[in-house]
Amino acid sequence: MLNDSSTIGKEPVIKCESVYKIFGNNAAKLLANASGPISAEEFQKAGCIIGVNNASFEINKGEMLVVMGLSGSGKSTLLRCISRLTDPTSGNIFIDGKNLLEMNSKQLIELRRNKMGMVFQSFALLPHKTVLENIAFPLIIKGLPTDESITKAMEMVELVGLKGRENYFPRELSGGQQQRVGIARSLAVEPDIWFLDEPFSALDPLIRKEMQDEFLRLQDSLHKTIMFVTHDFDEALRLADRIAIMKDGIIEQLDTPDNIVLNPATEYVKKFTEDVPREKVLKIESIMDKYNQSLAGNNTVSKDAIIETVAESILESKENLTVIDSKKNNEPVGILQPSKVIKVLFGK
Amino acid sequence: MFEDIKKSRQKQFLFLFFIFLILYFFVPKNEASYFWRLPPLLKDIPLIFNTLLDNLMFNWFTVPVWDPDWQMYEDKTLFRIITRSISNSVLFFIIFIREIFLGGYQTVSSILGDGITKTFSWLYIPALPWTAVVIGAAIIGYKLEGIRLAIIAGIGFLYVSVFGQWEPSMQTLSLVLFTAPVCFILGLSLGIWGYLSKRVEATLQPILNVAQTMPHFSYLVPIVVLFGVGDHAGSIATIIFATPPMVRLTILGLKKISPEVIESGLMSGCNKFQLLFRVLIPTARRDILIGVNQVIMQCLAMTTIAAFIGAKGLGFNLKVALNSLKIGKAAEIGICVVIIAVVLDKLSLAWANKQKDYFANLGFYQRNRLSIFFIFFTIICSIVAFFASYYFPEGFNYLYLIPFNKGLTVSPILDAFVDWIWNTFFYYLNTFNIFLLTNVLGPMKQAYLNMPVISTFLLFMGAGYIIGGIRSCLIVGSLILFIALSEYWDRALITLYMATFAVSVSAISGIIVGSLCSQNNFASKSILSLCDFFQTFPSFIYLIPVILLFGITDTSVMIAAIVYASVPATRYTVEGLRSVPPSLHDAGSMSGVSKMQRWRLIDLPLALPHIMLGINQTVIFALMMIVLGALIGTEDLGQLIMGSLSRPNGAGIGFTLGIFISFICLAVDNLIRTWSNERKKLLGIE
């Protein structure tokens, strides 16, 4: 999940062009003479409610975009526009270069059966089916023979660590286990695009942490293109390649976690970043100086390491460190003064 | 003072009652005064209905149809051709199912033509010996759930057979096996349709309300006119009665599905068909299964009534037994009805809950083991029965079918029991009866009849206004107005008087019994089963003992109505009290309340909205039974509804009066439901 251009394809998998979703009868009239974000007063005047207000962005192959916002910010609506569970009021959405909004229901079903998977906040498991049947459900819907679906589903059961519970009913499982089933189901058809709608919000904090780790582990091996919605800023920081922060339907800022923390674009974003311990977010890259052979020390540190994880060893070595790029043959890219780390840790 | 009244609902009601009394005593009883009685402007409705029916059946849209009997063309209306072809297909299915159990040649002859069975006398469906059916039922029970259900199903059918009710039971069963699935499919389809379209739901709602609250007897005659007499007519009457709860529960269940589940179905790539059948319906299963349970209960509750228009089976035998006052025999038959209900209910539930085993790698024999057993046993039983026919010289083959007068019977014991009650309690009961009639029921009836129409309206519309504002006020008012403008207002008042009495007593006794029983698990369960029993046990059976004890008086009608109408009051009280969250109990206990205080201050207020829905049902049940009470002898709307059965032009009058009864229910329903919903919102239950 590194924001590294070399592992991410150039072609965007998902591309949104000024997507609007407006609820209310006068939506079309409101949009007819609008360009760019529409102001709150205009909505009130038209008696409409805003879901998504002029969203444009791209998600590249293998990238994880986390959409963060409080309830009512339109983040789930945006996700549902892109999965076309609701139709956007205007704008364009391209999936692998194909216009999603021009697809007929047959094409849409094809797309969902083969390319998309989605995980829901309330798990949304079918109560009458066992764990195994729930996971096999998309495969059976797709038309696979039953025994093949079951075999495949069994693999997924193992993948999410639920072996031995495949014949349980959802009501017999804990919340965390249920969400594992939800994850397994969404992955059963081996989709390229993975939507997660606040998947861990309904879980208690310990389980949530565990599930996040589990999720990172999965993504490490699967490299899906992910759109992940959450209201938890810490979660966003922990998982994201890039974060989009939404408020009242508008994307306030879309950037990498460290950039958001270092350079909040608006007052609103700033409110979130203020309390964030920087060392947990920032990578060495963001506090290193230009490479200068004469100043470089013997000890090295990876430019992608989160400060917190390496702080102790940096502080122990009194001298400057050489920052290297672990993906490019450990080529030195900068130097790091330990004092900068101290600054991040203890002051402004 | 007015400020005061605005705030307190209690004072509003007192004020309303005060005006009511003023009007009651000061409006003169003058037939010409519209304050006393409204003119019967709508008295032609029954006539219009009859004419409509007559025209549909005999005059409008006629097409010439070749009549092979007369050797000429006869004009038949399109409508009649349609209704009769529905009758034909319904009858075909019922007879087909019936002949699987009891044998016969009608199915063969209706498919291959009448002559064929005469030419080939071997061409018929042979009857299954009862032993085979009993084993079959047990095997199905075993397959669906296990040994427990196998025993229930087997013993149930064994009882039916051994007590000599085999033939009528199978006739009833075949009717139910056709009707219940139709109700299920129809109810499910309409429910889904209502769920998908707001407009359809809005149209369905009033139709369901009327179908559920209209007394059965009021639509029997129209059905006979439209569809003829016979098993099909009984089946159609049952469908009208048993489908509405299925529709309602389907809509309810589907509405409860969280949108995320639907989205998850969509994201799994479901097309519309898959979404409906793989996601929506299974997810709403809980409520749909309650619907199935209701369908089965209602179907069997209708057996006796269906017998009025030609359905064969237990209901008809029950009527014959009652006509000669064989109460014990009738009770035995009634128990058969309950048994069939229980077995079908349990089997359908088990079927719906059945799980599939994906990992069992079974051979042909293992997979079809039970079917093979069944075929094997059927053959064995048939052979045994065949040879047994040589051993029973008097012509009854007990291993094939036990005739009704050769089975076991406990009816002498039951009859002795009724006699004992009669002998022991008669004089006490008689004293009570005289007291009740002279001091309570008689004066109450007079008081109702002396009520000027204006004060009745004031009471109903005022209550509507206080509870639900102007909207409820108008709805209730127009429902009552419809009745007031007919010539049956006085009879409606008598119905109202009986309903008031029966409902008050049922409600109070139901709430008390329910509250006592809800105190512990075992008692709750027992009382709920008892409620199930009384809901399916044909109510006709206790009409007769009641007459023996209380004579042909209003008391008898009241007692019968109270027995029947206490069922929902009790059931809803138990359910309501059981669903009060335990945390509130604890909170109560910690504030040091006594058991009685807890019941009065915590449990009852919280459960009251639910209990009120039970009272709502009590009103409907009481009115149904009061109409049935016409079989004892009453002078209310029910008497005319029952009488319409034996009138040549009874369809119109029966139907109209049925609508009246339904409107009374709906008016009460509107008041109670509005109150209960508001209350629920207030308490945050929902």
Place this chain on the structure above:
Amino acid sequence: MVKFFKGFILASVILSFTIFGSIAKAADPIRIPVLNWSSQIVMANVMAQIFEEQGFTAELVPAESASRYEAVRIGDLHVAHETWESTMALPFYEAMDKGGLIDAGSHDLITFEEMGIPNWVIDEGLCPGLPNWEALKSPECAANFATADSGGKGRWLEGPYEWHTDVMPNRLKGLGIDDLWMVKFAGSADALWAELDAAKKEGRGTVIFNWSPNFTDASGFTFIDFPPYFEGCRLENGGSLETTGCGSPKGWLKKAAHIKFPITHPAAYKFYTKMSFTAPQIGLMADLVDNQGMSHADAATQFIADHRDLMDLWMN
């Protein structure tokens, strides 16, 4: 989704009815109504067995006593074989007037339907002078027949209102005893029999509507002698208040048939018109079931066997 579903429902409904409406042209058995008393059911079984002997198929259909005439008229039932004059004449003639129902003759017996008292009421001397109606004029007598809801008057328990509407209340007025007696309408025949039992247990007098032949004949029942009936004596037939106190006429027991029955099943119709039972025969039919415990079908078989010559006579 709605559209799809509408189409789905519509298609399945149309499909099922076109298929089954056409193939299920049910064989046309002779449909005989069965009511809820024994003699009527046994007679229906006798007819069914004879018809089958003649090569027809017959089906017994449970029905209601009065509404079956409409069913006969439309052709849903083929016959109505026990038609009592006083209680069923009205719907019988009404259906005949509308067309579709024909009169297939009468049974060889005289029926009588009237208010009466069980014999023990006379034996106990609850109303000296009965069965002469004049005895009813005594207030002491009326008091013995009072119930809790009769307002101190003696009670007549009449059958359901539809049977004779206002004949009995008018009769009380005509006889001038309506200040001593009132009429209560029972809801059904069952209620009448229950009242017979209950009154006996209580030792309270009861005047109830009854008919003969009936199963109550066995336990002793006496009809009250009212002033004799004559054509037009009742108010509703143009009589006056003075004459409307008249009693009931001796009546017939008719057989009704659907108008096509003679054509569709000629031999059966011939038997049906000739068929004519006497009071003892009808009594025997009831007796076989009620007292000897036979099933209705067995009783019919037994009855046919015992009256073979009669059956053969009617068949040819």
